[in-house]
Amino acid sequence: MRNCVTFVGLVAWLALLTVLMSACVVYAGASAKQSYLKGVDYAVQGELDKADKEFKEALKQDKSSTQAETCLSVLKDAKEGKVKKDAVPYIIKGDDFFTDELPDKAIESYSEAIRLDPGYAPIYFKRGNAYSEQDRYELAIADYSKALELDPEHYCACGNRAGIYLYNKQYDKAIAGYTRAIEIMPEQSWGYARRGNAYYELKKYEQALSDYNKAIELDSTDADAYFERGRTYSRLGQLGDIDKAIIDYTQAIKIGEEFTYYMGRANAYLVRGQDTLAYADYTKSIELYPDRSLPYLARGYIYTLQRHYDLAIKDLDKAIKFANDDARGYKMRGYVYLQLSRHGLAVADLTRAIELDPDDATSYYNRSGALRALGQEERAAQDYKKTYELDPEYVEKSQPFASTVASRVIYFVVAVFLGTFILRFAMSRNFGRKPRFVPGTNVSPQPSYALASGVVVIAYLLTHGIIELLRYIVFPAMGFTFLNGGVGNFFSIVILGFIVNVIVYSRLLKYPENGPIGFKSACYVSLVVYMVWAAVFILAGVVLIFIGIFSRLGW
Numbered sequence: 001m002r003n004c005v006t007f008v009g010l011v012a013w014l015a016l017l018t019v020l021m022s023a024c025v026v027y028a029g030a031s032a033k034q035s036y037l038k039g040v041d042y043a044v045q046g047e048l049d050k051a052d053k054e055f056k057e058a059l060k061q062d063k064s065s066t067q068a069e070t071c072l073s074v075l076k077d078a079k080e081g082k083v084k085k086d087a088v089p090y091i092i093k094g095d096d097f098f099t100d101e102l103p104d105k106a107i108e109s110y111s112e113a114i115r116l117d118p119g120y121a122p123i124y125f126k127r128g129n130a131y132s133e134q135d136r137y138e139l140a141i142a143d144y145s146k147a148l149e150l151d152p153e154h155y156c157a158c159g160n161r162a163g164i165y166l167y168n169k170q171y172d173k174a175i176a177g178y179t180r181a182i183e184i185m186p187e188q189s190w191g192y193a194r195r196g197n198a199y200y201e202l203k204k205y206e207q208a209l210s211d212y213n214k215a216i217e218l219d220s221t222d223a224d225a226y227f228e229r230g231r232t233y234s235r236l237g238q239l240g241d242i243d244k245a246i247i248d249y250t251q252a253i254k255i256g257e258e259f260t261y262y263m264g265r266a267n268a269y270l271v272r273g274q275d276t277l278a279y280a281d282y283t284k285s286i287e288l289y290p291d292r293s294l295p296y297l298a299r300g301y302i303y304t305l306q307r308h309y310d311l312a313i314k315d316l317d318k319a320i321k322f323a324n325d326d327a328r329g330y331k332m333r334g335y336v337y338l339q340l341s342r343h344g345l346a347v348a349d350l351t352r353a354i355e356l357d358p359d360d361a362t363s364y365y366n367r368s369g370a371l372r373a374l375g376q377e378e379r380a381a382q383d384y385k386k387t388y389e390l391d392p393e394y395v396e397k398s399q400p401f402a403s404t405v406a407s408r409v410i411y412f413v414v415a416v417f418l419g420t421f422i423l424r425f426a427m428s429r430n431f432g433r434k435p436r437f438v439p440g441t442n443v444s445p446q447p448s449y450a451l452a453s454g455v456v457v458i459a460y461l462l463t464h465g466i467i468e469l470l471r472y473i474v475f476p477a478m479g480f481t482f483l484n485g486g487v488g489n490f491f492s493i494v495i496l497g498f499i500v501n502v503i504v505y506s507r508l509l510k511y512p513e514n515g516p517i518g519f520k521s522a523c524y525v526s527l528v529v530y531m532v533w534a535a536v537f538i539l540a541g542v543v544l545i546f547i548g549i550f551s552r553l554g555w
Contacts, residue, residue: 013431013437025040030064030069032058032060032061032065034056035061036058036068036071036088040092042054044089044093046085047514048075048088050080051092052072055068055072056068059072067096070094071095074088074091074092074122075088076124077120083117083122083123084120086116087112087113087123088113090110090112090116091109091110091123091126093109093110094106094108094127098133103134104131104134106331107130107376110127110130113129114338116409121148121154122154123283124144124146124150124157125144125154125156125157128141128144128147128157128161129393137167137168140160140161141161144157144160144161148161153184157182158177158180158181159178159190159191159194161183161192162175162176162177162178162194162198164180165177166194166201170206174194175195175198175200178191178192178194178195182195184286187218189214189215189216189217190215192211192212192215193211193215193225194222196208196209196210196211196212196215196229198230200235202395206553208228208232212229213229216229222255223261225251226248226251227248227252227260227261230244230249230252232262233248234267234268240269241270245264245268246265246272247336247424249261249268252264253265257288258288259288259289259295262284262288263298264283265281265296266278266279266295270298270302275302275306277443278302282298282299291322293318293319293320293322293329294319296318296322297329297332299314299315300312300313300316300319300332300336301332303315304336307339309340312332312333313337315335316329316332316336317333322335325354327354328353329359329471330349330352331360331363331366332365333349333364334346334347334349334350334366335366337370338366338369341373342451343371343373345416346366347370347371347374348365349364349365349440350367351367360390361386361387361390361391361394364384364386364390365384367382367383368380368381368387369384376380378448379507414432415456416453416460418536419456419460420449420456422528423529451509455504455505455509459501459505462502463497464547491525498526498530501521501529502522502523502524504523505517505521505522505525524542
C-alpha cells in the first residue's frame with residue numbers, strides 16, 4: 001500500500017513538472033515575441049542600438065527565432081557600413097510585414113529602402129521574395145538578378161531564381177541556376193536536390209539520381225530528397241527499381257509523414273501488385289488530407305479491381321466532389337456503372353469524361369458498350385470508330401485475357417492447316433524450279449502433310465517469336481516505337497515474316513530427287529503462300545463486311 005502511494009505521488013509530481021515546463025516554454029515564446037516586436041518598434045523609430053538589444057533578447061529566449069536573427073543580420077551590416085542606416089527601419093519593417101503575410105506592404109517598405117540605398121543586395125532579394133509570394137514572377141526574377149549583380153555569391157537569390165525557372169518549366173535555366181548555387185555553397189544539399197528535380201522533369205533520370213544521391217549524402221534527414229529519388233526509381237520502371245522506390249518512400253515517411261510520401265509508396269505498391277499495402281497507404285493519405293481527390297480516386301481504383309463496386313462508387317463520388325474538372329473520376333465511375341449494368345449513368349459519366357478529355361480512347365470504348373446495351377447502335381458504332389482513330393490497338397488490348405488467348409489459338413490452328421495446303425500446292429507446281437522426275441518413277445514433289453505442317457509451324461513460331469522480341473523488348477529499350485500500330489503489323493507480317501519463311505523453306509524443304517529446294521525456289525514458294533493468304537483474308541474481310549451490312553439492314 002505504501003509503495004502504491006509513493007508511486008501515485010511520483011506520477012503527480014511528474015505531471016506537475018510537465019505542466020510547469022510547458023508553461024515556461026509558452027512564457028519564453030511569448031516573451032521572445034514581445035522582445036522582437038519591441039525591437040521592430042525601436043528600429044522603425046531609428047533607435048538601432050535599442051533595437052539590437054531587444055532582438056538579442058528575443059534570440060536568447062527563443063533560439064529558433066529566425067525573425068530576430070534576420071534583423072540582427074541587417075543591424076550588423078549597418079554597423080559595418082554595408083547598408084545605410086536610413087534604409088534599415090524600412091528593411092526591418094518590410095521583414096515584419098512579410099512575416100505577417102502582407103506582401104503589398106512589405107514591397108512598399110523594401111522599395112523605400114531601395115530608394116535610400118540602391119546598392120544593398122539583400123533588399124532586392126527580400127523584395128523578390130515578396131513578389132514571388134504574389135506570383136509576380138517576372139518582377140521577382142528581376143530583383144533576384146539585381147541582387148546577384150550586386151552580390152554574385154548570394155546563394156539564396158541564385159536558388160530562388162532557379163526555383164521560379166523550375167516552376168515555370170524553364171528547366172535548362174533552372175539547372176544552370178542550381179549549378180551556380182552549388183558552386184557558391186557545395187556543402188548545401190538543397191541545390192543538388194532541386195537540380196535533381198529539373199533533371200527529372202527533363203526525363204534525365206540518371207542525372208537526377210546522381211543529384212539526389214549527393215543531396216542525401218550531404219543531408220540524410222532530407223525527406224524530400226528520399227521522396228524524389230523514390231519517384232525517379234518508380235519512373236525507371238524495372239521491378240528492382242520499384243523496390244528501391246518503396247525503400248526511399250518508407251525512409252521519407254519515417255522522417256516526416258507527408259501526404260505525397262504515402263501516395264508515392266502506395267503507387268509503387270500498386271505496380272508491384274501489392275494491393276493491400278497500397279490500400280493502406282491510400283487510406284492514410286485520406287486521413288492526412290480528407291479533402292484531396294487523388295487518394296479517393298486511387299482507392300476507388302483498387303475497389304474496382306477487387307469488384308467492390310459499391311465501395312468504389314463512394315470513393316469516386318468524393319474524388320469528383322473535390323475535383324469535378326478531372327476526367328479520371330468520371331471515366332472510372334462510368335466504367336463501374338457499366339459493370340453494374342447501370343448504363344444510363346455510365347453514359348452520363350463517360351460523356352462528361354470525354355468533354356474533359358476528348359482524346360481518351362478508353363472513355364469512347366466504354367461508352368460504346370453502354371450505348372449498345374441501351375440499343376443506340378448508331379452512336380455506339382461512332383464511339384467504336386473513334387476508339388480506333390485514337391488508339392488502333394486499344395480494342396485488342398482491352399479484350400479479356402481468355403478470349404485473346406482463345407482467338408490466338410484458333411488463328412494458329414487455322415494458319416497451320418491453311419498454310420500446309422498452300423505450301424503443298426506451291427511445291428507440287430515446283431515454283432522456281434523445273435520439275436526433274438526420274439524416268440519411269442511416279443515420285444511426287446509434294447512434301448508430306450507432316451513435313452509441310454512442321455515447316456509451317458516452325459516458320460510461324462519463329463516469325464511471331466522474333467516479332468514479339470523486337471516489338472516489346474529490343475526496340476522499346478532502344479527508344480523505337482515504329483513497330484506499333486499498322487506500320488508494325490505490316491513490317492512484322494509482310495517483311496520479316498517473308499524473310500523468315502524463305503530461310504525456313506530453303507533449309508527444310510526438299511525435292512525428293514534433288515535435295516533442298518534452294519533460296520530461289522524458297523522465295524517463289526513464299527511469294528505464292530503470301531499471295532494466297534492475302535486472297536483468303538481479303539475474301540474473308542469482304543464476307544464479314546457484307547454480313548455486317550445485311551445484319552444492319554435486318555436481312
